[in-house]
Amino acid sequence: MLKAVILIGGPLKGTRFRPLSLDIPKPLFPVAGLPVIRHHIEACTAVNELKEILIIGYYPASHLQQFVNDMQLQYNIVIKYLQEFTALGTAGGLYHFRDQIRSGSPDAFFVLNGDVCADFPLKELYEFHRERSATALVTVMSTEATHQQSLNFGCMVIDKKTQEITHYVEKPSSYVSTLINCGIYVFSLKIFNTIGETFNIKQEEYYKNGNGNACKDAGYLQLEQDILTSLAGTGKMCALQTSNWWSQLKTASSAIYANRHYLELCKEKHPERLAIGKRAELCTIIPDVHIDPTADVHPTAVIGPNVSIGPGVQIGAGVRIRESIVLDAAVIEERSLILHSIIGRHSRIGKWARVEGTPCDPDPNKPFAKMENPRLFNNDGRLNPSITILGCSVSVPSETILLNSIVLPNKELSRSIKNEIIL
Amino acid sequence: MGQQDEGGMRALILVGGYGTRLRPLTLSRPKPLVEFANKPILLHQVEALVKVGVTEVILAVSYRAEQMEQELAEEAKKLGVKMIFSHEVEPLGTAGPIALAGEHLTKSDKPFFVLNSDIICDFPFKKLIDFHKSHGKEGTIVVTKVEEPSKYGVVVYDDNKCIGSFVEKPQEFISNKINAGLYVLNPSVIKRIELRPTSIEKEVFPNMAQDNELFAFELGGFWMDVGQPKDFLTGMCMYLKHLRTNEPDRLYNGPGVVGNVLVDPTAKIGKSCQIGPNVTIGPGVTIEDGVCIKRSTVLRGATIRSNTWLESCIIGWRCSVGQWVRMEGITVLGEDVIVKDETYINGGQVLPHKNIGDSVRTPQIIM
Numbered sequence: 001m002l003k004a005v006i007l008i009g010g011p012l013k014g015t016r017f018r019p020l021s022l023d024i025p026k027p028l029f030p031v032a033g034l035p036v037i038r039h040h041i042e043a044c045t046a047v048n049e050l051k052e053i054l055i056i057g058y059y060p061a062s063h064l065q066q067f068v069n070d071m072q073l074q075y076n077i078v079i080k081y082l083q084e085f086t087a088l089g090t091a092g093g094l095y096h097f098r099d100q101i102r103s104g105s106p107d108a109f110f111v112l113n114g115d116v117c118a119d120f121p122l123k124e125l126y127e128f129h130r131e132r133s134a135t136a137l138v139t140v141m142s143t144e145a146t147h148q149q150s151l152n153f154g155c156m157v158i159d160k161k162t163q164e165i166t167h168y169v170e171k172p173s174s175y176v177s178t179l180i181n182c183g184i185y186v187f188s189l190k191i192f193n194t195i196g197e198t199f200n201i202k203q204e205e206y207y208k209n210g211n212g213n214a215c216k217d218a219g220y221l222q223l224e225q226d227i228l229t230s231l232a233g234t235g236k237m238c239a240l241q242t243s244n245w246w247s248q249l250k251t252a253s254s255a256i257y258a259n260r261h262y263l264e265l266c267k268e269k270h271p272e273r274l275a276i277g278k279r280a281e282l283c284t285i286i287p288d289v290h291i292d293p294t295a296d297v298h299p300t301a302v303i304g305p306n307v308s309i310g311p312g313v314q315i316g317a318g319v320r321i322r323e324s325i326v327l328d329a330a331v332i333e334e335r336s337l338i339l340h341s342i343i344g345r346h347s348r349i350g351k352w353a354r355v356e357g358t359p360c361d362p363d364p365n366k367p368f369a370k371m372e373n374p375r376l377f378n379n380d381g382r383l384n385p386s387i388t389i390l391g392c393s394v395s396v397p398s399e400t401i402l403l404n405s406i407v408l409p410n411k412e413l414s415r416s417i418k419n420e421i422i423l
Numbered sequence: 424m425g426q427q428d429e430g431g432m433r434a435l436i437l438v439g440g441y442g443t444r445l446r447p448l449t450l451s452r453p454k455p456l457v458e459f460a461n462k463p464i465l466l467h468q469v470e471a472l473v474k475v476g477v478t479e480v481i482l483a484v485s486y487r488a489e490q491m492e493q494e495l496a497e498e499a500k501k502l503g504v505k506m507i508f509s510h511e512v513e514p515l516g517t518a519g520p521i522a523l524a525g526e527h528l529t530k531s532d533k534p535f536f537v538l539n540s541d542i543i544c545d546f547p548f549k550k551l552i553d554f555h556k557s558h559g560k561e562g563t564i565v566v567t568k569v570e571e572p573s574k575y576g577v578v579v580y581d582d583n584k585c586i587g588s589f590v591e592k593p594q595e596f597i598s599n600k601i602n603a604g605l606y607v608l609n610p611s612v613i614k615r616i617e618l619r620p621t622s623i624e625k626e627v628f629p630n631m632a633q634d635n636e637l638f639a640f641e642l643g644g645f646w647m648d649v650g651q652p653k654d655f656l657t658g659m660c661m662y663l664k665h666l667r668t669n670e671p672d673r674l675y676n677g678p679g680v681v682g683n684v685l686v687d688p689t690a691k692i693g694k695s696c697q698i699g700p701n702v703t704i705g706p707g708v709t710i711e712d713g714v715c716i717k718r719s720t721v722l723r724g725a726t727i728r729s730n731t732w733l734e735s736c737i738i739g740w741r742c743s744v745g746q747w748v749r750m751e752g753i754t755v756l757g758e759d760v761i762v763k764d765e766t767y768i769n770g771g772q773v774l775p776h777k778n779i780g781d782s783v784r785t786p787q788i789i790m
Contacts, residue, residue, distance in 0.1 A: 300713075317695065318713040318730040320747045320765065334695070335713045335730045337747040337765060352697075352715045352732040354749045354767060399715065399732060401749060401767065403784065418784075 002126065003052045003106045004044040006037055007090055008114035010058030016251045016373070019391035019408045020342060025063050027055075027114045030327065031255055032262035033273060033290040033308050035067060039262060040112045043120035045075045049107070053077060054100060056093040057114070058084040091221035095195045102189055108133070111223075113183030117258040118246040119265055120184060128240045129186040132163075135235055137191045140165065140228070141184035142239040143246050144368040147175060152373075154181035154224050156232070158239050165239050168232035170224040178368070179239065181224065182246050191227075194236075198226055250373045252342060253360040253387045257371050259325055260306040263288035275303070283315075286322075298334070316351075323359065333398070341388040341402075344409065350398030357387030358404050376421075383419050431478025432552075434536035435509075435524050436468060437517060438484045444651040447757030447774045448722075448739060453491040455482075455540055458722060459649055460662050460703050461687055466498060468538055471546035473502050477536065480504055481527050483520030485511040518623035521608075522616040529610045537623075539604030541650035543658045544642060545665055546605075554640050555607040558584070561636035562612055564628065565605035567646040575601040576624060578639055586637040589629060600639065603646055652737055652755045652772075656718055660701040675704075681717075693729065711746075728764070739775065752786060 008027040017026045028035040034042070037055070044050050055064065064081045072079050082097045094101065094111065101109055108129060110122060121141070129139035142156060155176040157167040169176050199221060206218045221227070231237040245261050247254060266273045267288060275291040283297045286304035291297060295313040302320045303309070310327045316334035324338045327345040332338065336349050340357035349355060362369040378384050388402055391409030396402055403418040411422055442454030449457065455465035469480055480499070484491075492508055499506035509524045521528070521537060528535050534555055536548070544567070555563040564586065566578050577598040580586040590597055602624060615627055631637040645665055647658030663683035666673050675686035675698075682700025686692065690704045693712035703720045704710065710721075711729035719733050724741040727733070731748040737755045738744060744756075745764035754768050757775035762768065766779055770786025773779060777789055 320730065322765070335715070335732070335747075337730075337749070339765065352730075354732070354747075356767065399734075403767075 001104060001106045002047060002050040002108055002110070003054065003101060003104075004040075004047075004050055004110040004112065005094060005101060006040050006044075006053065006055045006112050006114050007093060008037060008055055008057035008059065010084070010087055012087065017249075017255075018252075019389060019406065020252050020255070020344070022409055023345065023392045025059050026249075027057070027059075028064075028067055029255065030308065030310060030325070031117065031249075031258045032266060033292060033310070034262075036117070036249060036258075037114050038071065039117065040114065040120070041071055041075065041079070043122050044110065044112075045077055047110075047122050047126065050110075051078065051106075052104070053079045054097065055079065055081045055114075056084065056097060057081075058087055086217050087220070088217060089220045089226075090223035091195055091198075091227050092217070092219045094223070095192065095199055095221060096219060098192045098195075102192065106189070108186050108188050111185045111187060115249045116183045116246065117249050117254075117262065118182065118184065119244040119261075121240070121242050121244050122184075124242070125184065125186050125240050128163075128238070129188075132238050133188060136238050137188050137194060137236040138228070138231065138238075139186045140237065140239045141182040141246075142179045142241050143182055143243065144241070145178050145180045146366055146369050147178055149370050149372075150175065150178045150180055154228070155179065156181060156239055158241070162235075163238045163240070164235055165228075165232050165237045168224075168228050168237070170222075170229065179241065181228070182242075183248075194231065195221065195227060198230070202226075247371050248373070250371075251360075251386075252389050253357075254371045254373065255325060255342060256306075256323060256340060256359060256387055257361055259308055260288075260323070263290060263306060263308070266290070275309075310345075327392070342390065344390045344392040344394055346393045347390045348395040350396055350400070352399045353396050354401040354403075355388055355390070355396065356401070356403050357389075358385035360386060383421065385419070432472075432476055432533050432535060433479045433481065433528055433530070434472045434477045434538065435481045435483060435521060435528065436465065436538045436540050437520055438465070438482050438540045440485045440514060442650070445655065447755060447772055448652075448737065451740065451758035451775050453488045454650070456491055456494060458705060458720075459543060459655065460659055460666075460685055460720075461705055463494075463498075464543070464649065465495070465540055467543060468540070468546065469498070469502060469504065471548055472536060472538075473504050475548040475552060478504055479507065479527065481507045481509050481524045483509045483511065483515075483524060485514045514620060515618075516620045516622050518616045518621040518627050519619060521623070522613060522618040525613045525616075525618075529613055532610055534607050534609050537606040537608060539648070541648045542604045542646070543649050543662060544603070544605075544646040545644045545669075547643070551605075551607055551640050554638070558638045560585075560638055561609045561634075562628075562631055563607045563638050563640050565603040565642050566600040566639045567603040567642040568599050569601050570599070572596070572599045572601060577601055580639040584639045584641075585635055586628075586632045586639050588632060589624065600641070603642055604648065605642075607640075652753050655737065656701075656720070656735055656753065659703055659720055660718065663701055663703070705740075 027037040068081050154170045156165045157177050275289040284302040289304040289307045291309040292311040294311045295309045297315040298317045300317045306323045308325045312329040314331045318335045321338045324341045326343045329346045330343045331348045333351045336353040338355045340359045341355045385404045389406045393410045394407045395412045400416040405417045407422040442449035456463045576591045579588045645661035649655045649658040675684045679696045684699040684702045686704040687706040689706045690708040692710045695713045697715040701718045705723040707724045709726045713730045715732045717734045719736040721738040722740045725738045726743045728746040734751045736750045739756045739758045742756045742760045744762045747765045750768040752770035754771045756773045759776045760773045761778045763780045767782040771783040773789045
């Protein structure tokens with residue numbers, strides 16, 4: 001029997017995902033028509049031996065309860081949300097809920113960071129771990145990054161023969177390795193001994209000296225820095241290197257990128273979710289496109305590629321949408337054009353409006369390049385061009401243009417906006 | 424004098440050079456032939472002149488343009504007017520061409536018109552000539568009221584309309600009347616002008632004013648120098664408003680029309696469009712479904728594909744503008760420009776025969 005833990009953090013995390021995370025918890029933001037962590041859940045449910053999924057975070061339970069109930073019904077599997085009383089860190093949360101994880105004595109458990117998106121190779125990862133379970137406490141999914149980008153991730157050096165991780169550094173300041181930690185793991189239950197030892201040492205220090213950071217709880221433990229770093233070179237930690245698609249989901253721009261890839265994955269795994277055939281007679285579709293069945297799309301609209309349309313969305317005559325996500329109950333009036341943008345829930349785009357952003361996709365000419373997560377402003381203090389994002393209930397007047405801009409929720413715009421953040 | 428004169432009046436139109444201010448349109452067609460409200464700019468003037476009995480029009484041009492001469496010769500024939508081209512070897516300014524055309528203008532002792540070719544107004548030539556005759560002096564300048572006279576040279580005159588002086592770009596308000604670029608002069612004025620590059624405003628009129636030989640005729644209606652794209656569009660708005668008052672039947676009344684719109688009968692307009700206010704659509708133009716056009720001119724043979732939005736644009740002859748395109752900010756497309764689907768052009772000046780595939784987000788010239 002296997003279990004899985006999905007680490008979702010809390011409302012203080014994911015600030016770079018604003019304004020989208022202002023009204024939807026980031027783990028529930030829909031990408032390719034499904035909440036981000038539903039993609040994790042779906043990958044977990046594809047592993048036969050997996051019987052229970054634990055979602056750990058410090059969002060109020062009320063934000064997650066409906067989703068958890070829906071998922072249990074949908075996938076017929078035990079799913080629980082375990083709420084931390086405060087931010088405990090990635091390993092602190094696991095340790096705090098160790099009894100829940102250990103109950104029923106699973107052979108091993110997966111840990112998935114909630115803010116990554118991937119074609120999760122969970123079966124392969126478990127198989128790999130099982131073969132090494134005599135010695136290995138943890139198997140890390142790893143992938144190749146560029147030399148420069150590797151510095152933003154956890155970097156590891158691997159023994160080519162045994163796949164053991166001989167060295168591990170989280171976000172090094174100088175180059176270590178282009179092999180990076182994807183935030184997807186398989187752990188043996190014995191890991192809790194290791195975490196427990198580290199926990200006890202920290203506790204002792206805490207009561208002797210204070211922990212040096214009054215903001216953090218005494219039980220705060222980071223998986224990467226506090227556990228993985230010291231496991232490197234002990235023979236207890238291995239890496240499975242994969243070339244499957246993988247990306248972080250840090251900024252709103254990365255949601256557009258993730259949307260494209262999850263839609264592509266749908267073609268193979270869930271073609272029924274794509275608007276082809278089923279919807280093709282209703283409007284013009286350029287694949288890949290997801291349209292919620294409750295959306296009302298005019299037959300003269302042209303949608304795609306790489307577009308997700310949420311429930312209850314209304315799309316008027318002659319509308320064109322490309323490389324974008326349109327969230328629930330948004331209204332797109334006739335003849336408007338939406339490119340590289342996210343349209344918030346209940347937003348309204350007037351006739352002949354143009355809503356356009358600039359994609360920040362990985363450099364296609366660099367092998368292994370990952371999504372860049374540029375800062376909002378450049379060194380001159382100007383807004384970096386990015387996708388255009390409308391928070392919920394924003395209204396864009398007819399015939400205006402909205403270019404590379406971010407509009408916070410509940411705003412009624414009255415003019416064209418270029419390269420601005422509208423509070 | 425006047426021995427072989429059949430009784431008609433003469434007019435000199437100062438066409439001048441290449442019309443660089445109206446590029447990229449004038450790269451394909453001489454400026455006088457660029458259609459303003461679906462009619463070559465020059466013909467607006469020539470037709471008005473013919474109506475008041477002008478039988479001979481002399482065009483002062485500083486370059487040879489066979490295309491223009493040929494096309495205008497045909498138009499002249501239709502209108503029953505004689506058209507003469509007076510070629511300057513070197514640019515002669517605003518007065519020199521009058522001296523150069525002196526042999527034509529002195530064939531009779533009747534006063535003659537002088538017009539700057541870029542001027543659009545309702546050409547009240549009958550009243551103008553009556554006024555000129557009533558004061559009996561050598562010259563009449565048409566003046567028009569402007570809001571910001573400090574940008575122009577203003578004309579100062581007394582209650583009898585007798586001009587006293589000209590003040591170039593006045594710092595303090597003296598008058599809000601400026602020279603409208605339309606004159607009636609007696610043949611005797613030719614004697615005041617030397618055949619060399621010279622300015623009528625600076626070198627001829629001040630002397631005439633000193634001799635009390637110059638009067639001002641106040642223009643009532645609209646007036647615009649349409650020699651550059653921004654003013655071309657402003658002038659078009661004024662002209663269409665003028666049509667609304669005076670010849671409303673010439674304006675288009677189809678579905679989806681807002682305000683004053685002029686559409687050639689051979690143009691095709693699709694369903695669910697919003698055309699206007701202040702739009703001119705030329706002959707053979709195709710506007711597909713769901714297009715919105717405001718304050719723009721679309722010239723002969725152009726195609727605007729569906730769901731596109733245009734404001735303050737001049738679309739050149741035979742251009743093709745794709746679907747879901749947005750163009751604004753005095754965008755001028757030269758002849759036969761192709762704008763790809765979903766492109767955004769803001770203040771682009773696009774030279775003829777270009778293919779535009781990438782958005783132009785800030786005003787610039789696309790070579």
